[in-house]
Amino acid sequence: MHSIQDLxxxxxxxxxxxxxxxxxxxxxxxSTKNLNAYxxxxxxxxxxxxxxxxxxxxxxxSLGALDGIPVAVKDNMCLEGTRxxxxxxxxxxxxxxxxxxxxxxxxxxxxxxVGKTNMDExxxxxxxxxxxxxxxxNPLDESRVPGGSSGGSAVAVAAGTVPCxxxxxxxxxxxxxxxxxxxxxxxxxxxxxxxxxxxxxxxxLDQIGPFGSTVADCATLxxxxxxxxxxxxxxxxxxxxxxxxxxxxxxxxxxxxIPKEYFGxxxxxxxxxxxxxxxxxxxxxxxxxxxxxxxxxxxxxxxxYIIATAEASSNxxxxxxxxxxxRSKEAxxxxxxxxxxxxxxxxxxxxxxxxxxxxxxxxxxYDAYYVQAQKVRRxxxxxxxxxxxxxxxxxSPTMPGLPLKCGMxxxxxxxxxxxxxxxxxxxxxxxxxxxVPCGMAGGLPVGLQWIGKPFMEADLLSVAAATERxxx
Ligand code: GLN
Numbered sequence: 201m202h203s204i205q206d207l208x209x210x211x212x213x214x215x216x217x218x219x220x221x222x223x224x225x226x227x228x229x230x231s232t233k234n235l236n237a238y239x240x241x242x243x244x245x246x247x248x249x250x251x252x253x254x255x256x257x258x259x260x261x262s263l264g265a266l267d268g269i270p271v272a273v274k275d276n277m278c279l280e281g282t283r284x285x286x287x288x289x290x291x292x293x294x295x296x297x298x299x300x301x302x303x304x305x306x307x308x309x310x311x312x313x314v315g316k317t318n319m320d321e322x323x324x325x326x327x328x329x330x331x332x333x334x335x336x337x338n339p340l341d342e343s344r345v346p347g348g349s350s351g352g353s354a355v356a357v358a359a360g361t362v363p364c365x366x367x368x369x370x371x372x373x374x375x376x377x378x379x380x381x382x383x384x385x386x387x388x389x390x391x392x393x394x395x396x397x398x399x400x401x402x403x404x405l406d407q408i409g410p411f412g413s414t415v416a417d418c419a420t421l422x423x424x425x426x427x428x429x430x431x432x433x434x435x436x437x438x439x440x441x442x443x444x445x446x447x448x449x450x451x452x453x454x455x456x457x458i459p460k461e462y463f464g465x466x467x468x469x470x471x472x473x474x475x476x477x478x479x480x481x482x483x484x485x486x487x488x489x490x491x492x493x494x495x496x497x498x499x500x501x502x503x504x505y506i507i508a509t510a511e512a513s514s515n516x517x518x519x520x521x522x523x524x525x526x527r528s529k530e531a532x533x534x535x536x537x538x539x540x541x542x543x544x545x546x547x548x549x550x551x552x553x554x555x556x557x558x559x560x561x562x563x564x565x566y567d568a569y570y571v572q573a574q575k576v577r578r579x580x581x582x583x584x585x586x587x588x589x590x591x592x593x594x595x596s597p598t599m600p601g602l603p604l605k606c607g608m609x610x611x612x613x614x615x616x617x618x619x620x621x622x623x624x625x626x627x628x629x630x631x632x633x634x635x636v637p638c639g640m641a642g643g644l645p646v647g648l649q650w651i652g653k654p655f656m657e658a659d660l661l662s663v664a665a666a667t668e669r670x671x672x
Contacts, residue, residue, distance in 0.1 A: 218253035218268030267310030287331035290545030300397025317352030347377030372623025375635035379598035379647020390630035394429035402511035419444035452486030457591030468601035474639030504624035506573035513557025598647030
């Protein structure tokens with residue numbers, strides 16, 4: 201599939217119609233079914249929306265920024281009248297009664313949603329192996345995972361079924377699968393995109409964001425979905441922007457922070473070499489590299505897994521077998537109904553997280569774990585604030601190494617948790633981050649993560665676009 205920009209040209213010249221693009225996307229989804237990137241394919245709905253777009257164009261009506269463009273969305277976002285499963289048995293047959301704000305905006309811009317993508321159950325995971333609907337395969341190497349939890353959205357783009365997709369990122373779930381599959385993935389600043397209609401995992405960390413095969417496409421998608429929403433009072437009052445405005449600006453004069461804690465032990469040497477080579481090119485383009493320190497960063501993963509699981513244990517208490525979702529047929533008493541519905545409906549990883557979260561919130565442990573983790577969260581945020589006093593943007597690997605081998609979720613869950621080492625701190629501090637392809641290691645793409653100041657996505661996208669040009 202071409203980029204959004206290419207497709208827009210084809211639509212404008214009449215070489216393609218929204219219907220022909222939707223059909224091509226649906227055919228490609230069918231021919232790449234073995235990758236298991238989609239949970240639901242919305243054939244009829246997509247063709248109807250495409251016909252509406254074609255009619256708008258034929259009648260000379262004003263067109264949205266994404267008119268006629270096929271898009272895939274992660275299956276944790278509600279789309280009225282369609283199944284929204286969060287890849288869990290507990291919501292296997294749940295039909296959303298309303299549409300998430302981000303998807304409403306996407307459709308208001310004319311996008312054609314072709315399907316709901318596979319993911320780790322409740323967005324918990326980094327390998328896409330915890331889905332009730334089976335794992336997603338990495339099209340670049342099927343012995344390795346595509347990353348998670350938005351692996352389906354990343355693969356939907358990487359396999360060419362759609363030019364762009366939406367995912368959600370609580371601890372790395374957009375950036376990490378983007379790195380594993382060689383596409384671009386952006387986590388916006390917390391509050392930039394409404395979470396209304398996003399099935400919550402950890403509400404103080406969750407953020408919706410775009411995947412694209414190019415940086416420009418991510419900018420287009422972000423411009424379409426961002427903005428204040430009365431239904432989500434954590435959304436920012438900042439006006440929406442054209443995030444593509446600075447893509448050609450280059451890196452001349454920019455000061456790039458290199459956290460010393462990020463480039464030492466634990467980083468695969470081939471990945472490091474690819475990133476170092478890119479940073480050198482940036483220096484030749486007129487950027488200055490400056491070593492910085494993020495002294496509390498080594499506590500990021502532990503505090504993330506306390507805060508994320510604590511919030512998850514609370515958010516997921518609504519799935520009780522009473523109001524909606526899976527209900528056990530075995531239960532005879534009320535307590536049994538809760539216990540059996542939840543034990544049968546949630547997968548192993550989700551249960552592990554709920555147990556962990558309930559534990560860190562329980563009397564006697566709350567101060568030792570939850571309160572401590574919140575304090576560490578503040579220290580990490582302060583580290584970034586301090587660093588940004590002297591640099592414009594921070595460079596980091598997206599992942600510590602190549603995409604993990606399949607099966608590690610079972611054999612070594614700790615290694616899977618640790619693959620989030622470079623991404624979770626941005627969710628803890630609310631900062632925006634983007635993963636862009638940057639060279640190869642072991643025949644697979646390496647992701648370079650750019651970290652920006654709060655709400656400076658336009659600058660971040662500008663540096664990412666420079667990376668893309670230098671990567672050619
Ligand atoms: N891998 C992390 C977790 O399992 C992040 C997931 C995400 O960003 N949704 O919690």
